[in-house]
Amino acid sequence: MSYNYDENSVVDKILAKDFLSSYIFLTVGRVGSTSENITQTILWVEENAKRDALIDLLANSEAGTLTLVFVETKRGADALENYLYSQKFQVASIHGDRTQEDRELALSCFRSGRTPVLVATAVAARGLDIPNVKHVINYDLPSDIEEYVHRIGRTGRVGNLGLATSFFNDKNRNLARGLVELLEEANQAVPPWLKALTGDGRPTSFQRPRSNRRGGFGARDYRQTPSRGGNNSNRPSGPTLRDCGLLRDSNYYDSQPCSMSQNSTDWWGN
Numbered sequence: 001m002s003y004n005y006d007e008n009s010v011v012d013k014i015l016a017k018d019f020l021s022s023y024i025f026l027t028v029g030r031v032g033s034t035s036e037n038i039t040q041t042i043l044w045v046e047e048n049a050k051r052d053a054l055i056d057l058l059a060n061s062e063a064g065t066l067t068l069v070f071v072e073t074k075r076g077a078d079a080l081e082n083y084l085y086s087q088k089f090q091v092a093s094i095h096g097d098r099t100q101e102d103r104e105l106a107l108s109c110f111r112s113g114r115t116p117v118l119v120a121t122a123v124a125a126r127g128l129d130i131p132n133v134k135h136v137i138n139y140d141l142p143s144d145i146e147e148y149v150h151r152i153g154r155t156g157r158v159g160n161l162g163l164a165t166s167f168f169n170d171k172n173r174n175l176a177r178g179l180v181e182l183l184e185e186a187n188q189a190v191p192p193w194l195k196a197l198t199g200d201g202r203p204t205s206f207q208r209p210r211s212n213r214r215g216g217f218g219a220r221d222y223r224q225t226p227s228r229g230g231n232n233s234n235r236p237s238g239p240t241l242r243d244c245g246l247l248r249d250s251n252y253y254d255s256q257p258c259s260m261s262q263n264s265t266d267w268w269g270n
Contacts, residue, residue, distance in 0.1 A: 145178030
């Protein structure tokens with residue numbers, strides 16, 4: 001008999017010690033490590049510039065790129081979904097307060113590409129198998145580095161390449177050392193300003209990669225100059241109807257173009 005076991009979970013450690021007389025812990029790779037298949041980019045983005053930074057990233061994505069955007073709160077997920085929809089992006093969201101039907105509909109639309117942007121709280125970080133996710137964006141970074149690893153692990157699976165972009169600011173200083181260690185372990189470029197944050201002194205300037213393409217990864221400093229991106233193939237041209245109807249309005253159940261399995265698994269344990 002086998003069980004899933006989280007080596008970083010205090011509860012799992014207690015259960016293993018108290019109830020299993022003889023057990024083996026198997027892991028593939030180092031616990032808490034990241035894959036070299038995932039290109040990780042850390043951007044310094046102030047809180048009031050996050051929406052503009054996200055718009056720039058999405059506006060310069062290839063058509064149909066499945067993008068998973070993580071936020072920390074349920075209210076934040078709803079607010080960001082509504083904002084992106086107002087900016088003509090095809091978007092859905094999931095969090096713990098959504099009904100099972102809502103969540104299955106959102107995931108179905110995301111998997112099929114009808115809504116290639118999915119805003120989610122950490123409820124989607126574990127247990128869900130969402131293939132073909134190309135880009136994970138930490139709009140809000142988690143409070144610990146293990147959760148960061150779980151989140152970005154939604155992309156770059158089965159030998160595929162993936163992108164992981166994280167918005168970092170003063171609220172996330174506790175993650176600086178862990179992020180640097182992960183980037184170095186995965187042979188990724190470490191921003192000089194992030195490296196400097198692992199010491200006692202505060203960096204006086206931010207050096208970032210140059211890019212010839214506006215809005216390219218790491219190409220902009222969002223501390224002072226937030227601005228919206230240009231045209232995006234993920235943005236429908238002209239007014240559009242909400243494909244999956246996930247906003248609460250009178251037409252919510254009138255049309256559900258994305259198929260849902262009648263026997264789908266409730267990953268949230270309801």
